[in-house]
Amino acid sequence: MLKIVHWCRSILAGLKVYDVTPFLEEHPGGDEVLLLAVEKDATDDFNDVGHSDSAREQMEKYYVGKVDTSTIPAQPNYKLPAQAAAQSEQSSGLLVKLLQFLLPLLIMGAAFALQYYNKK
Numbered sequence: 168m169l170k171i172v173h174w175c176r177s178i179l180a181g182l183k184v185y186d187v188t189p190f191l192e193e194h195p196g197g198d199e200v201l202l203l204a205v206e207k208d209a210t211d212d213f214n215d216v217g218h219s220d221s222a223r224e225q226m227e228k229y230y231v232g233k234v235d236t237s238t239i240p241a242q243p244n245y246k247l248p249a250q251a252a253a254q255s256e257q258s259s260g261l262l263v264k265l266l267q268f269l270l271p272l273l274i275m276g277a278a279f280a281l282q283y284y285n286k287k
């Protein structure tokens with residue numbers, strides 16, 4: 168069975184997890200927004216929509232449990248591949264800029280040195 172879990176944080180009760188699989192087709196806001204919130208903390212998304220009290224009541228039908236917040240790392244110790252790629256691009260960009268600056272200086276230095284030795 169496809170098990171889709173939707174995280175929602177309740178201010179007083181820590182992280183609550185909701186399995187919204189049976190609700191996907193019924194959600195008045197469509198299934199897409201729920202799928203986008205899968206395995207994320209969707210508290211802000213949920214609150215921003217201004218869901219009614221009845222929506223909040225309905226939500227409790229899909230409650231499956233709480234997350235032990237002590238198991239959540241304070242800072243993720245991994246980098247998204249896109250972030251890592253952007254970082255390596257940044258450092259290679261710096262190297263290119265440095266070479267663009269140094270190369271003309273080296274060529275000019277070599278030209279002056281040749282001129283100096285030819286005069287001798």
Ligand code: HEM
Binds near residue numbers: 213
């Ligand atoms: C178990 C979780 C959820 C339940 C039970 C739920 C329930 C509902 C209900 C009953 C409505 C109709 C309007 C209302 O009564 O407030 C609604 C609308 C809507 N919901 Fe949810 N919702 C949930 C999660 C989410 C999440 C995570 C999002 C992400 C953004 C979302 C986005 C929306 C949107 C965009 C609408 C349409 C609002 C409009 O057209 O005015 N919902 N939802």
